[in-house]
Amino acid sequence: MKNLDEPLYLSAREAAGELAVSPATLYAYVSRGLIRSEPVPDSRARRYRADDVRALKNRRSPSGTAREAGNELAMIESSISTITEAGPIYRGVPAVALAAQGTLEQAATLLWGIDDIDPFEPDNLPVLSGAMRIVAGAIEQPSPIGRAVAVLSLASDSDPRAFNRTHDGRARVGARVMRLVTSAILDRAPGGAPLHRQVTQAWAPDDRKAEDLLRRALVLLADHELNASSFTVRCAASTGLNLYDATIAGLVALKGPKHGGAGPLAAHMVADLAEGDMARKIRDRVALGEPMPGFGHTVYERGDPRAEHLLAELARSGGQQRLAVDAPAMITEATGLHPNIDFALAVTMRSLGLAIGHELALFAIARTAGWVAHAMEQLATGALIRPRARYIGPAPGRA
Secondary structure (H helix, E strand, O other): OOOOOOOOEEOHHHHHHHHOOOHHHHHHHHHOOOOOEEEOOOOOOEEEEHHHHHHHHHHHOOOOOHHHHOOOOOOOOOOOEEEEOOEEEEOOEEHHHHHOOOOHHHHHHHHHOOOOOOOOOOOOOOOOOHHHHHHHHHOOOOOHHHHHHHHHHHHHHHOOOOOOOOHHHHHHHHHHHHHHHHHHHHOOOOOOOOHHHHHHHHHOOOOOOHHHHHHHHHHHOOOOOOOHHHHHHHHHHOOOOOHHHHHHHHHHHHOOOOOOOHHHHHHHHHHHHHOOOHHHHHHHHHHHOOOOOOEOOOOOOOOOHHHHHHHHHHHHOOOOHHHHHHHHHHHHHHHOOOEOHHHHHHHHHHHOOOOOOHHHHHHHHHHHHHHHHHHHHHHHHOOOOOOOOOOOOOOOOOO
């Protein structure tokens, strides 16, 4: 496992070096609130938040690339999670460590900041109206995300506590949202059993390795700071929406091929590599300049720890050695790109004998925990997210 403290903080020398500025300039950035600084325990020195340093570095870089253009929005303060080279941190707890034994429900209550109630009590189930049952039954199996969106659109009218404004009350609603999303995606009645067991029973009841692999994947996918879908959820929640409706915004954003929709793209490549001469197919892809879905990440330049964890467990369980170990090694050697969570999910789904598309469905079930967390945090601020545009159109003409 990667060191947890090293990627989260930088020394003054490291921070100044990464920004290519003098220590005096670094201290000026701190005084202006651009970089967070705190004392080093048992020392007179101070340490600096690595994510702040790198965000400022991106903002100071010459413009002109899509990646830089996408990072120009002001940062939003959040206590939910952050991203480090060791993987996401859920309110101080490393997600990779939590995945070793934890459940999605535990990850959710951690992300929501809940420690005095259990929002996932067995009887805290979503209310299903007749209309919701009809809508769910009318949508065919190949569209689990669409079915979840349709059912959620009617849910707030059926739940008399949907607009509860207390923190604990919203957490209970959040648990019902998660159970409703899971039931809609699995096309089963809502239940109080742990979510990873519900998924296992629906998808791979006879595979002995399935429950542990799915449990780990769900925890690893629960949140990833301010990604596209989570930011979309926060914008929606900032208008005063309830948690059911805010989750719809996340589900729709997740489907895009640059976000959760990247999973099926990786799954198609995995299916291709699984048959025939894998080494030759990888060489041909590289020679032709074809993309490698599921490899590379805008945050994890040295490898996605979530993918490393899941692929290692998959190999340890005896499943898909060629795809879990050999293929990533070949591709990384040829391209310099490391596998990300989309590739790991694609290999996991294939090892369980599941069709392409299940990786996106699992992603949606897991990420609902993070969406609820971001919606709750945004609702608590009472603030409307309303960024301004930098106008680059023609100058006003004369009258």
